[in-house]
Structures are given as C-alpha cells and as structure tokens.
Amino acid sequence: MRKLTSPEVWAMVHTERRALVEDLENLTAAEWDISSLCPGWSVHDVAAHLVDSAKTTRLGFVRRMIAARFDFDRDNQTGLRREKRTHPGDMLAAMRAASELTCTPPAAIATRLVEAFVHGQDIRQPLGITSHYPVDGVAAALAYQLTTSDSMGGGKQRAQHVCLRATDTDFVQGAGPEVYGAASDLLLAVSGRPVPAGRLLGDGVPHLTAD
Numbered sequence: 001m002r003k004l005t006s007p008e009v010w011a012m013v014h015t016e017r018r019a020l021v022e023d024l025e026n027l028t029a030a031e032w033d034i035s036s037l038c039p040g041w042s043v044h045d046v047a048a049h050l051v052d053s054a055k056t057t058r059l060g061f062v063r064r065m066i067a068a069r070f071d072f073d074r075d076n077q078t079g080l081r082r083e084k085r086t087h088p089g090d091m092l093a094a095m096r097a098a099s100e101l102t103c104t105p106p107a108a109i110a111t112r113l114v115e116a117f118v119h120g121q122d123i124r125q126p127l128g129i130t131s132h133y134p135v136d137g138v139a140a141a142l143a144y145q146l147t148t149s150d151s152m153g154g155g156k157q158r159a160q161h162v163c164l165r166a167t168d169t170d171f172v173q174g175a176g177p178e179v180y181g182a183a184s185d186l187l188l189a190v191s192g193r194p195v196p197a198g199r200l201l202g203d204g205v206p207h208l209t210a211d
Contacts, residue, residue: 004140009109010102012137016116017054017099020047021092023129032088037122037193045080046122047091052079053115054098061105072152110144113137114153117184118191125196138183139171145190146173155190162204164190177204 004012024047032044041049056064056079068075085091104112117133118141124131142164148154163174166183179186181200189195189208200209 013112021095048080048084051083051094051098054101057103058106113141135169142187178202179204
C-alpha cells in the first residue's frame with residue numbers, strides 16, 4: 001500500500017469536510033437531532049466535534065488535556081459544548097469556516113483521515129446519505145486504526161484475531177479467520193461502528209463485530 005504524502009492527506013480531508021457540509025445543507029431540525037453511530041451523540045453533536053477537532057492545534061491539545069486532567073472523554077465533551085450552535089445554519093457556517101484548516105493534535109496525520117471518514121459515516125448512515133470515499137485514504141485510515149488501542153478510539157484489540165481483506169483495494173492485514181468487505185466498511189467495523197448486514201463476509205465477522 002502506497003504511503004500518502006501530507007499534501008495528499010490534507011486534500012482528502014478538505015474535500016471530505018466540504019462534501020459533508022453540502023450533504024447537511026438541507027437537513028430538517030429533527031434530522032440534526034437524530035442519533036449518530038457514535039454512542040450518545042446526535043448528528044449535531046458529531047458535527048460540533050468535527051469543528052472542534054479541525055481547530056485543535058498541537059499546543060492547544062496539550063493545554064486542553066491538562067485542563068481535562070488527561071480525560072479524553074471529558075475534553076471531547078468540553079469541545080463539543082464549545083462548538084455546538086443553537087441553529088443548524090450557524091453550525092453549517094462553523095463547519096465551512098473550519099473546512100480548510102490544517103491544524104492537528106500531536107498525533108499521526110492519519111488521524112485526520114479517521115476523523116473525516118468515520119465521523120462522516122457516523123452522520124451519514126443514520127440519515128440514509130451515501131458517499132464515496134477515496135479508497136487509498138480509507139486504507140491509510142484503516143491501517144492506522146489497527147495500530148491504535150480500542151481505548152483510544154482505534155481497533156487494535158478488536159481486530160487482533162482476524163485477517164482483514166479489502167475487496168476494493170489490495171489491503172490485507174492480520175492473521176486468523178478472514179473478514180472480507182470494502183475498506184470503508186472494514187474501517188467502520190474496526191472503529192466499533194455497526195456495518196449494515198451483508199456488507200462484511202467471512203468466518204471472522206463474528207469475532208470482529210462482537211460486543
């Protein structure tokens with residue numbers, strides 16, 4: 001799998017942020033309150049989190065973690081409350097304003113791809129919105145998630161006993177019963193999100209999707 005350059009990653013992230021804004025432009029107020037795939041968060045909550053994440057700098061992240069006593073969940077909730085707007089139009093405006101930023105916390109740049117693709121699906125799937133993601137970017141996000149602990153939002157432990165085989169690119173990783181599927185669906189499963197029935201196949205599916 002070819003390693004993506006930093007400019008390539010940012011181009012994908014910016015494209016995805018703009019596409020998500022376009023997808024949400026005509027939502028009703030009720031649709032903004034629909035539960036996302038991210039447990040406990042609405043569509044509106046995830047949108048606010050994406051703005052907060054897009055604005056997070058390396059130094060800012062350190063300061064925030066100190067303020068949150070190194071509790072990631074507490075920090076996420078603080079950022080969500082800070083960026084969530086009362087009116088959907090204002091939320092969309094905030095998303096547009098953040099769409100071209102290149103800020104990042106002190107982590108691998110692949111985290112920006114994970115944020116864009118996984119949270120994009122957190123929002124789109126419950127709304128019945130389909131989207132096509134760049135498969136090389138998804139594969140890079142998937143590879144990163146497989147090196148990241150479940151407790152940190154990754155899927156290292158979740159996928160440790162299976163072999164993941166993407167059907168739309170040459171991505172193959174792991175050992176054990178195989179799980180076949182599009183790279184975007186593998187990414188969702190590894191990240192602990194539900195995947196529609198029939199989109200993942202193989203003897204390893206029960207292992208990967210077990211609660």
